[in-house]
Amino acid sequence: MDIVESAALDLPHDFWEPRERDILELRRARQTLHAIGRKHGLTGERVRQISRHAEARLIAECDQREPRWRTATRAFLDEALAVPEADFACLLVREDGLVLDALLREAGAVRPRFWRYDATGYWTSKTGQLRHAMTELISGAPYQGHELGPRAESLGIPAELPCAVLLGGVDPPLIRTSSGTWVRRRSKRTDSAYLWMLDEGEERTAEEIAEALGDEVRAVNAAMRKDDRFQKVPLERTWSLTSWASGRGTPYGDTLEAMLAVLTEHGPVTQKELFSEVTSRYPVSYARLRQCLLSDRLGVLDDGRFDLVERGAVHFDEPEPRRPSNMVSAADDNVIGVVLKVDADMVAGNGIPVHNWLTWRLGLRSAPMKKSFAFNDGGKPLIVSRNTGGAQLSTLRARVTALGTVPGCLITVAFHLSTSTASINHTCGESTCAARGEESNH
Numbered sequence: 501m502d503i504v505e506s507a508a509l510d511l512p513h514d515f516w517e518p519r520e521r522d523i524l525e526l527r528r529a530r531q532t533l534h535a536i537g538r539k540h541g542l543t544g545e546r547v548r549q550i551s552r553h554a555e556a557r558l559i560a561e562c563d564q565r566e567p568r569w570r571t572a573t574r575a576f577l578d579e580a581l582a583v584p585e586a587d588f589a590c591l592l593v594r595e596d597g598l599v600l601d602a603l604l605r606e607a608g609a610v611r612p613r614f615w616r617y618d619a620t621g622y623w624t625s626k627t628g629q630l631r632h633a634m635t636e637l638i639s640g641a642p643y644q645g646h647e648l649g650p651r652a653e654s655l656g657i658p659a660e661l662p663c664a665v666l667l668g669g670v671d672p673p674l675i676r677t678s679s680g681t682w683v684r685r686r687s688k689r690t691d692s693a694y695l696w697m698l699d700e701g702e703e704r705t706a707e708e709i710a711e712a713l714g715d716e717v718r719a720v721n722a723a724m725r726k727d728d729r730f731q732k733v734p735l736e737r738t739w740s741l742t743s744w745a746s747g748r749g750t751p752y753g754d755t756l757e758a759m760l761a762v763l764t765e766h767g768p769v770t771q772k773e774l775f776s777e778v779t780s781r782y783p784v785s786y787a788r789l790r791q792c793l794l795s796d797r798l799g800v801l802d803d804g805r806f807d808l809v810e811r812g813a814v815h816f817d818e819p820e821p822r823r824p825s826n827m828v829s830a831a832d833d834n835v836i837g838v839v840l841k842v843d844a845d846m847v848a849g850n851g852i853p854v855h856n857w858l859t860w861r862l863g864l865r866s867a868p869m870k871k872s873f874a875f876n877d878g879g880k881p882l883i884v885s886r887n888t889g890g891a892q893l894s895t896l897r898a899r900v901t902a903l904g905t906v907p908g909c910l911i912t913v914a915f916h917l918s919t920s921t922a923s924i925n926h927t928c929g930e931s932t933c934a935a936r937g938e939e940s941n942h
């Protein structure tokens with residue numbers, strides 16, 4: 501693609517008159533024409549005329565500076581279902597969001613909109629295709645926390661977009677639970693039970709399921725009776741998944757036992773072959789299969805195939821996951837920093853899902869495993885947990901409350917590995933802090 505020189509479109513901040521800029525900024529913030537008019541003593545129609553004239557002048561200026569910008573922008577949009585706004589910085593303009601918004605709209609782009617919510621930070625010229633892909637993503641629910649992004653990418657959707665839309669939308673069809681899973685809003689109880697049982701890999705009583713979900717036994721029993729993914733095993737008074745066709749008829753006690761049996765019978769196999777054969781005998785989640793690979797009875801041969809350690813395979817160690825952008829490790833590897841946004845789950849005291857790079861880096865390679873980090877000022881320690889379905893931090897409620905944060909604020913959690921201690925800081929900028937904004941409003 502022919503990339504234009506962004507400097508050619510990097511217009512000065514004073515390109516617009518002060519009133520023009522204020523009107524455009526208010527419209528970008530989705531203020532109504534009448535509300536803006538009241539502020540400036542104008543009619544709504546006059547506000548519309550001023551904003552249209554300001555943007556038309558901008559387009560004319562850009563056409564004169566760089567005639568290729570429109571064609572290049574459209575080609576960029578054609579490469580994906582949705583494009584992060586930051587990716588246009590190299591193509592159009594580096595800093596001014598008003599300029600960027602106007603140019604992208606002129607090129608035929610819109611912000612994706614789902615459930616009465618604009619996906620801030622993304623643009624698309626393929627609204628219909630993107631909506632179809634999101635519908636397909638939702639129809640495949642429920643998901644473990646780590647499964648949503650890869651599934652979205654397989655459909656051509658940026659991995660971060662579904663989370664941004666689902667968490668910000670009004671009554672979205674998928675919601676994130678405190679354990680980090682994504683379940684259907686209208687089937688939260690049974691979807692959560694289904695994912696938990698997949699990870700457990702074996703029958704469970706209603707009491708065990710209810711305890712894991714923090715729910716009532718009677719409600720769990722009633723919901724699973726109406727869901728054809730579950731079946732009751734009367735003699736044992738347990739619940740099984742119908743995908744485990746024979747119920748207790750399977751000869752395996754758990755997933756690892758089934759995996760060892762496959763390797764014993766077939767000898768060395770690839771991971772794909774191993775997972776396929778195990779799930780045909782004992783259906784479980786991908787996360788549970790990955791956890792079983794960490795058993796000290798399994799290993800990898802030089803050619804990459806899996807086999808038993810007793811037959812010469814080398815014990816398999818989980819490869820380092822891709823480090824997410826909100827985590828960083830100090831140069832001496834002694835401190836790990838994690839940037840988190842305060843949300844309703846954190847304020848409510850729920851466990852906070854985190855990327856498994858953190859647990860890998862802390863040596864929590866199998867599940868369940870936990871590591872405790874004390875605070876120098878005392879109080880309840882911070883617990884990092886590695887569960888089958890993902891990783892999470894224990895409640896941060898007391899700490900974020902003491903810092904005076906509110907939903908939308910950013911905090912940084914620092915893990916000091918040599919001392920097994922943690923520290924938490926409020927790291928919002930002065931102009932972007934939600935808590936300071938609330939204070940100024942009062």
